[in-house]
Amino acid sequence: MSEQRGMVEKRGLGHWLTHLGLIIGVLFIFFPIWLAFVASTVTQPEIVRPPMPLLPGDQFFENYSKALLSGVNAPVAMMMLNSLIMALGITIGKIVISLTSAFAIVYFRFPGRTIFFWLIFLTLMLPVEVRIVPTYEVIANFGMLNSYSGLIFPLIASATATFLFRQFFLTVPDELTEAARVDGASPMQFFWHILLPMSRTNIAALFVILFIYGWNQYLWPLLITTDPSMNTIVMGIRQMFPSGDDLADWPVIMATSILAMVPPVIVVISMQKLFIRGLVDSEK
């Protein structure tokens, strides 16, 4: 009886307090995004005149179509396409490379196997910024500046993903490999028919994380793309800021910011179920 009363009490005040706390938290995090959205639907004079408006204006279609079709330096639609190609290229490339390298490291005995693993692991300790000068040199010498390959290739190897797949492959029971051998499957058939389908939740989780990583790349595209038609959206926003006495077109910049958030949000929402399953269980 007393236990039940405890439940009721919790459902009363505690319940509301918990929800209140969570709602305040959500509002707190959401507020800047709301401001950006509001700013993207009003006119330039309305933004610069204090106080800042807190309710959306009537310039939604004007601002967004201006951003998408002409932008400041380059049309946002084009920058979004560039970002999409770069993010997908990095994501798919990383997954393919790390899957195959993890497969090699876990399932094959070849000379220097441990050395290769540690070499891959070592790159975890070097962030992009540390090796950015030599990487730039290499890409420039290959003539890959202002190209998709220049945007994608330097970021395509992933120690984290390799490590993750290695750990997952190590949990796959040896008997499964042996059963496949007895069934007559070649190593690559084992990879395609058994290992790959078993890793699909891990792949989905990685896809989400890596897509956002690729989409949000800032420093690297900023360095190697000078041609506005190769700009990506995240660096493009920065490029829109005026230098010197120019006037910033804040509504268009804010519209661009909102647009830049849309694809990652779509990816997260559409893969949410698989993503959480991939992080929580490995489905064995």
Place this chain on the structure above:
Amino acid sequence: MATLTLDNVRKSFGATDVIHGVDIDVTDGEFIVIVGPSGCGKSTLLRMVAGLEGITSGEIRINDQRVNEAEPMERNIAMVFQNYALYPHMSVFDNMAYGLKIAKTPKDEIAARVASAAKLLQLEPYLQRKPRELSGGQRQRVAMGRAIVRKPAVFLFDEPLSNLDAKLRVQMRLEIKQLQRELGVTSLYVTHDQVEAMTLADRMIVMNAGVADQIGKPLEVYENPQTEFVAGFIGSPATNFMPAGSIGVSVGKTVGIRPEHIKLTDSPTRLQARVAYCEALGAETLVHLRLPNGQLITVRQGGHLPLPSEGTDLWLGWDDAAMMVFGEDGKRI
């Protein structure tokens, strides 16, 4: 239909010898059980036959064809693993069909073979389910089905029942036996459970530390163990061992007497011992007695006999024929 021959097969991992030369001749359709304590090399031996483990020296022949260098698949064997090793993302049908698909068997033949195996194993209602939606016994059947559909020359079983509960184990034991009879496929079965070995085997191999101590029909092995190890390992409760000198035997080092061969009497016979405790199992009673030197002796007698009360002194008696005498090297004299 096949014969299987192991000819002085040895295995070492680095400097450690695991299998010290095993010779076995399995005739067509025979059910051979390899039994032994854990770590005796029985699973390694099976995996060598399967081709999952290399052979250091010696030769394995299936149908008189040397298979030492052949891949598992080329050896025409099928294996049932201890933890079933079913592909978790495939349906029961796909699990059974996978080997055939790899071998590029025509689709309608795959369907027919899987269907007949499923019928044999009563798996028909579950063909579209995933392994995780099945019970332990059903998974075990799927693992068997996967072996059956390939129509192999030799079945290999690696402790297939050890993950099941006691009741299911007894049931599956019978099913495996029936199935093997029905299909008539040469089978090699590894277990540490002597009951499985006794009930399933046409002939059994008792392994001890990488050596096949004795090969023979189960009852033959039970009644006539060739080494002290076999006498102690086969039979439950275990054989009683006593130093030969202590009971007036002039040859050998130890004497083994099975618990059911000792009779308890009030009148003086061979040895006197004090009853330590009794285990009444209904059909039979196990009486544990302590000899004056502190050694425990187990006696198995019929459940209808009166229970001796603990602490009483009784006499142990047995026929000369019941004594199994072993020499210094553990071999039977």
